[in-house]
Amino acid sequence: MTVVLIITIYPFIQVIAISFNDATDTVRGGIHLWPRKFTLNNYKEIFSSNTRIVTGFMVSVARTVIGTIIGIICTAMLAYTISRKDYVFRKPITILFVITMYVSGGMIPEYMVIKGLGLIGHFSVYIWPMILSGFNIIVLRSFIDNLPYELQESAKIDGANDFTIFYKIIFPLCLPVIATVALFLAVGQWNSWFDTYLYCRSNDALTTLQYELMKVIDNAAAGVKAADVNSQGIKQVTSNPESIKMAITVVTTIPIVCVYPFLQRYFVSGMTIGAVKS
Amino acid sequence: MKKMKFTAVLLSLVCVGSAFVGCGVDKSATSNNTGEAATETVAEAAPDADGFVGLADRTPVTLTLFEKDLTEDVEFTDPIAKKITELTGVTLKVEHAVGGDEQAIPLMIASGDYPDMIYAKGDTNKLIDAGAIIPLEDMIEEKGNNLKNLYGNMLQRLKFSQEDPSIYTVGCYGVSTALWKSDGVMQIQNAVLKDQGYPEIRTIDQYEAALQAYKDKYPQIEGQDTIGLCLMGSDWRWLITVGNVASAAAGIFDDGEWAINDDTGEAKYKYLDPNVKEYMKWLCHMNDIGLLDPESFTHQEDVYFAKLASGRVLGSATPDWGTNNAKQALISAGLEERTMAALNITVNKDIESQFSKDPGFSGGQGIAICESSENKDKAFEFLDWMASDEAQVLTNWGLEGQNYTVDENGKRVLTDEMKKQKVEDKDFVKKTGIGKYLYPFPQRGDGAIDSTGNYYSTNSPEQVEAEFTATEKETLAKYGKKLWVDFFPARESLPVSKHGQAWQFSIPSDGDLAIFNKKSEDYIKQSVTQAILGKPEDFDAAWDKILAALDAMGVQKANEQMTQYTKDTIEFWNN
Amino acid sequence: MKTNNNTDKKYYKASFSQKLKEQKYLIAMSAPFVIWVLVFKYAPLVGWLMAFQDYKPAKGILGSKWVGLKHFITLFKEEQFYQALTNTLGMSILAIIFGTMCSITFAILLNEMRGVKYKRIVQTVSYLPHFVSWVVVANIVGQLLSPNGIVNELLVNAHLLKTPINFLAVPNMFWGVVTTSDIWKETGWNAIIYLAAITGIDMQLYEAAKVDGANRWQQIWNITLPSIRGTIIILLIMNIGGLVNIGFEKQYLLGNNIVAEKSLVLDKYILDYGIGMMRYSYGTAIGIFKSVVSIVLIWFANNLAKKTGEGQLI
8 A cells, every 4th residue: 555655646746846846957857756956936936927816716716615515415406316216207317417428519509508698707607517417416326326215215204205305314324425526526616727718718807726827837838739830929939847837736736635635534434324214 | 394395496496597597797798998988089199208109099998809829818017018008098908718729719700709809820711701800901001001111012912812812910920031040950069069179060961970979979978878869759849850850951941841842833742852751761770870869759848858958968959949948957057068059951962951041921810800899990000000110119129218228329229137137037028018019910020120220120130149158159150150040041042932931821721631731740740750760771661651651641632732822822922 | 126116116006197296396306407407418419510511610500501421421431530449449448447446446445444544644645646637647657668767677677678668659558558547647536436435335234244254355345345336337337438538638648659540549539630620510520429429338338237237327
């Protein structure tokens, strides 16, 4: 396990080491575990180069928190209904959502739908399109499937309706898998930047951290298109040093990595269903 | 229980409700525009304290401009931007694609959300098809004196095509194209030249001999194995460090993947040229004798840079924009002699390099004004003003007194403070705005001289010379040259290209020719690389196979199509 | 399954309208999401019409010329397409087999670890690489596998190799390189889901097994694995459906011009020859092809799972 530990953490350590290394020196390569010329300049550079980073951070946190909470509630509710073997629309709804995992209308039609709904330039464009995913629903449903059905039966006999059963019995029992889904949703929300670019770029108050930093990285990766090989545009590009890119990786990753330990307790401690039953 | 039920219904309603009604206002569709409502204040066209005339109508207005190949935000807040706003009333809001988005312009067309002005490069024809941008020739005729002045008889080259001879765009590249820097040619370490007493290196064989001799003498540099020739051929940069270098060594003018005879208009896929084959065969030989870095075709870009920055690479071929970081790292590590010297090297002595051939003004596809804009006239006046002499000097040099001064001979010079910042501060352009608003706006270009006898641009041979390192100066002095370009035939000795440069032709991106280009490019990158890494005795057979495969892909038809494009361009431009 | 039989029978007797009435809560709880999916996921599929047109953005979907199956025919005649398809399937299948195995093994090992603190550290660390971009990982892999990298050094010193190999320049090794790198980067992340499933197992089962004298290996084999079998199968089915959705980032970054014939995948082909060239119709046609393949695969896998009995998707 310790070997696995070292192997898996190595890339991350290298990223951190490079992010603290002098940008010009980094070009010479050979930095593995520790910076050669220590500096904080790369981080200073990121925060000074872009004035919208602080608002961006707030927007990112807001969309992650709100998006995850709404996402969990919606996913769990729907997953419960299609876990019920007796539900008349179980099969059509399941199929409807499974298919969405493998089809896409493409960017332009999706944009037109969002535009038609009047969501462009509005915060809710970060939330609604992302609340559900076929994958999360199925994962949650398969977990509910594994729970003993007697729990629901006995509740029903006690006169509970389907919503109460979901809210009082199923939801609490699903916490480990809900923590998983929450993690997927949170990471998805946190990491997405393309929707900002598409829908909210002209509203400075709504741009996200990832989007702002993406622009910095982009500046470095500029012109990675063969078609433009010869154009003047490329010649003007001043490529952004490796170290800055790594510092950006660190800045964007640390907050979301911090979420995990909070969710972890749901995985580590096992549960006794019998205890819930009584 | 009731409460639960209520919550469920409420939640559902919220979900559905907001999905359908939406609460946002579509902010992206309408661009800020206050021009219509405000009363027009017509100012006298009299110069201000600094001698600027500006526009008569300076009603404040925000114009949006989408730039296709821009990759960083342009904050319109520097001193030059402020001056532009003061003189024209225009505040620019520049937008750009992020994350290599290829669909930005098609999306605009599909949704109808256009900016006021757009620099669309190769997508310009799509905007024309969609009727999204307006023809400008009437406005140029009526009130485009500055543009007429700047372009002169090159206005013809701004026209879109023979079938549609309207001018839709202005700007992009400079009209004048002086060449003072050599970039992207074969290079060799200054230390190698020095060690061997600055020998004549004119052919690939001489180049090879120099590398070999130095490598034998110093098998290690800075504690690591010496690398002879190192290229960046693992991804698309293959086209630059392998493909373009090969055709340059074969004496082919830079027309992208094509070899074009400027006199006849005959176009040929450049890998059909026997001298390109010779060069590739030489690379194969170099690999065989261990002078070519075997990782040239597998390493990542930053590994490549790290190698260059370590000082152990003797020869390479990458444009400045790729290697400046490595060069900086070498200098700051005290290894200045390990930086590269750019030489004129061809396959054999009889080949004349076309590197310095003047491509002429290629027209290009510059900034267009969108039909949907509510400030079309203002946008045009703004673009026209940007072409004026005062704007050209302002955008190139900045403000007199602040950024530059005029010396006793009437020569414009940057202030010492600016000169220093230009070298030391990498945010120089961002902070001062100097040079920030040249491309893709209309510009005179390097080498153009204004009425005061000064260059419009800050570039000049003297300035290029002044920026050389001590090592560079030494090498140049030993060869008796002033500039690196002096190694190449003088620009005046080669005729100006009649067709511009082929990679600027507007070829429909979804047509047969474009498909051939893409397919053959993918194939060439792979098969030529494999041939180079194979045994020298197998090279000829491998090359024959490549030619046969190109034939099967329809290279003959592509040649014909390309020839047609060239001939059309020559005829249209020189009519 | 067994426990449901009674209820199933009961509901069979009731008429459809009666059922609707009884299940009004379930309907209320799912109806908004059905509307959601129709709006956000199915409405954009109007874009699929592009595949049957010569789509020009200027003319829109309503105004472009209809060309029937032209783009599909072009596609099926294209040699590169088959190359891309083979590579995609090859790498996907390797990823499913080895990726799934590694993730499950890792999740179980983690679960068996004693010492809560250490366990937490291992778990957090193991999922970190997921957040490191492929650009960085590809660089590290490149360094490790280069002729003078660590891997060659080890193999030469162990006399397994006579001279170093440039692994990245051998087309036939490319799939392996991609799969290994992928496992390295994603195992910790992918294990989370199995870990959650393991956590859901009733502890009483283990206690009963311990009373019966089962050792830890037997507990894993007889309790843990069977208990998460449903989850494993469901994820497998979904992954099989996603065989052709492989992305292209890792192949692009790890690949180079020498191994191009083994690294070209469908998504890269779409990008290069569809959208990248403004051939929207062509790109959409490939997209539809992929969707159809996915749905056929998932249907097939689901039926297979149904026959074997445990855990089905639909």
